[in-house]
Amino acid sequence: MAEKKPVLDEDLKNVISLKALVDRGSNKVIFVESDGDFFDVLFSFLTMPMGRIVRLAEDSVPVEIGCLRNLYQSIEKFDVRNFRSNECRDMLLLPCNSADLQCQNLKLKIDDDRPTRYFRCYNGCFLSYYQSVICPSCASTFGWKIPVDNTQVGGVFVKERPRLIITDDLQVISPVSATSICLFSKLGVTDSKTTEELTFNMGIQEALNLLMHSFVSKTPLTEILLKNEPKPSLGDVHSSQGISIDSQMHGDTINEEEKNISLKLVVSKSKKIVCYAEAQEDFVNLLCSFLTLPLGYILEKMRNVSWKGCLDQLYKSVEDLDEKYLKSNFHKELLVNPKLAPGFRYENPLLGIEETSFYYLNEKLTTDKCCIPDNTSAESVKLNVFYPKSHEDSDESAQGFLKGPDTFTVTDNLVVRPLSLILEMSVIQELKVPFTDIEDHIVHMGKREALLLLVASFVGDSALTNTFIRELREPKQEQ
Numbered sequence: 001m002a003e004k005k006p007v008l009d010e011d012l013k014n015v016i017s018l019k020a021l022v023d024r025g026s027n028k029v030i031f032v033e034s035d036g037d038f039f040d041v042l043f044s045f046l047t048m049p050m051g052r053i054v055r056l057a058e059d060s061v062p063v064e065i066g067c068l069r070n071l072y073q074s075i076e077k078f079d080v081r082n083f084r085s086n087e088c089r090d091m092l093l094l095p096c097n098s099a100d101l102q103c104q105n106l107k108l109k110i111d112d113d114r115p116t117r118y119f120r121c122y123n124g125c126f127l128s129y130y131q132s133v134i135c136p137s138c139a140s141t142f143g144w145k146i147p148v149d150n151t152q153v154g155g156v157f158v159k160e161r162p163r164l165i166i167t168d169d170l171q172v173i174s175p176v177s178a179t180s181i182c183l184f185s186k187l188g189v190t191d192s193k194t195t196e197e198l199t200f201n202m203g204i205q206e207a208l209n210l211l212m213h214s215f216v217s218k219t220p221l222t223e224i225l226l227k228n229e230p231k232p233s234l235g236d237v238h239s240s241q242g243i244s245i246d247s248q249m250h251g252d253t254i255n256e257e258e259k260n261i262s263l264k265l266v267v268s269k270s271k272k273i274v275c276y277a278e279a280q281e282d283f284v285n286l287l288c289s290f291l292t293l294p295l296g297y298i299l300e301k302m303r304n305v306s307w308k309g310c311l312d313q314l315y316k317s318v319e320d321l322d323e324k325y326l327k328s329n330f331h332k333e334l335l336v337n338p339k340l341a342p343g344f345r346y347e348n349p350l351l352g353i354e355e356t357s358f359y360y361l362n363e364k365l366t367t368d369k370c371c372i373p374d375n376t377s378a379e380s381v382k383l384n385v386f387y388p389k390s391h392e393d394s395d396e397s398a399q400g401f402l403k404g405p406d407t408f409t410v411t412d413n414l415v416v417r418p419l420s421l422i423l424e425m426s427v428i429q430e431l432k433v434p435f436t437d438i439e440d441h442i443v444h445m446g447k448r449e450a451l452l453l454l455v456a457s458f459v460g461d462s463a464l465t466n467t468f469i470r471e472l473r474e475p476k477q478e479q
């Protein structure tokens with residue numbers, strides 16, 4: 001982010017101005033002040049599906065987001081015959097954002113490269129994200145592209161013109177609570193003589209950098225604004241460190257329900273690590289579904305987890321933000337309780353995330369039920385989605401993204417391949433584990449393990465070990 005960089009007029013629509021209070025003594029950003037456009041962009045991060053974020057990281061700022069990059073690259077390499085339909089691969093590598101219709105109006109669109117498109121069949125029976133399919137009801141093509149309104153720039157999640165401030169570790173503070181000297185001392189400003197106000201321009205690339213740095217740093221604004229570091233360090237992950245996950249994982253009951261996914265772990269007895277697992281497609285479907293999840297959903301599940309990023313602070317701030325700053329409760333829910341786009345849910349309900357619904361009103365597509373007039377039933381204007389997973393699959397009992405039955409090898413850091421003895425052997429060699437040190441364990445997964453695995457794959461590079469060995473052996477705290 002170039003400081004006080006002159007901008008051309010035609011660039012102005014793609015630039016947001018920020019005022020930063022900088023401590024010259026420590027060379028740190030104390031906080032940044034800006035208007036709603038900046039906070040809309042920042043808050044929109046919470047709505048983004050992980051698959052899209054990993055893809056953006058691949059293309060621009062290659063940060064390691066736990067094991068999700070390995071998972072993403074593994075799915076990219078799967079043979080198309082492994083998937084239930086051609087679209088399944090696309091759904092994982094380019095998942096739709098359920099707040100896409102809102103995000104169209106962001107001032108900076110960091111993920112505008114392959115936008116989601118919406119089609120209807122000629123008789124209007126179904127909506128499809130893909131044009132190249134035939135309507136299962138009327139057999140017509142999906143030739144009718146639904147236009148998406150992207151003309152009202154601004155005021156996406158945040159009400160027009162509030163000035164909010166945000167700290168270096170992404171805590172959003174309203175100016176009302178900020179008008180005290182206490183805040184400055186709380187933020188570590190001891191000497192006002194060393195502080196300085198600087199103005200910066202943020203464009204799409206800077207917004208993208210901010211998102212990526214926020215996964216691996218507690219001071220992303222300082223890094224982006226002051227040091228201009230080219231890339232966050234790679235591979236700086238806490239492989240040896242277990243994850244401490246709040247035993248009352250948020251929104252989850254720990255009651256053991258039926259555990260319905262089983263897998264075989266190959267464990268090193270002396271190192272107490274999972275070398276690799278052999279699993280069926282149900283387990284890999286669950287892993288695949290992680291890429292469809294919005295960032296905000298994962299942050300909601302990982303309260304009290306220690307990790308190197310600071311996006312959890314952003315999540316908490318939005319949750320606690322006075323409602324007068326957000327456009328409506330619907331908009332708040334899009335951020336703190338984000339859903340999946342219709343058609344993206346993995347049928348095995350271990351993660352319990354819901355899908356949103358599309359309504360078609362006044363020739364416009366919306367997901368906001370409040371737009372439906374009182375005299376109209378939601379059902380009458382709801383647009384059913386032709387579920388892309390079942391495009392070419394007539395098996396009604398089939399679930400998930402992958403065709404079964406199939407067996408996969410999954411490494412601790414989530415490299416996934418169809419059963420591969422070569423991969424298994426290379427892992428054993430790399431870990432220098434003698435065969436006498438290895439034993440097999442069959443483990444079963446319920447809701448709790450699925451959430452643990454999700455969080456473990458997001459924050460570190462030993463997802464299987466942290467899910468099945470370290471964490472589960474720790475005594476659970478009673479509330």
Ligand SMILES: [Zn+2]
Nearest residue numbers: 121125135138
């Ligand atoms: Zn039709």
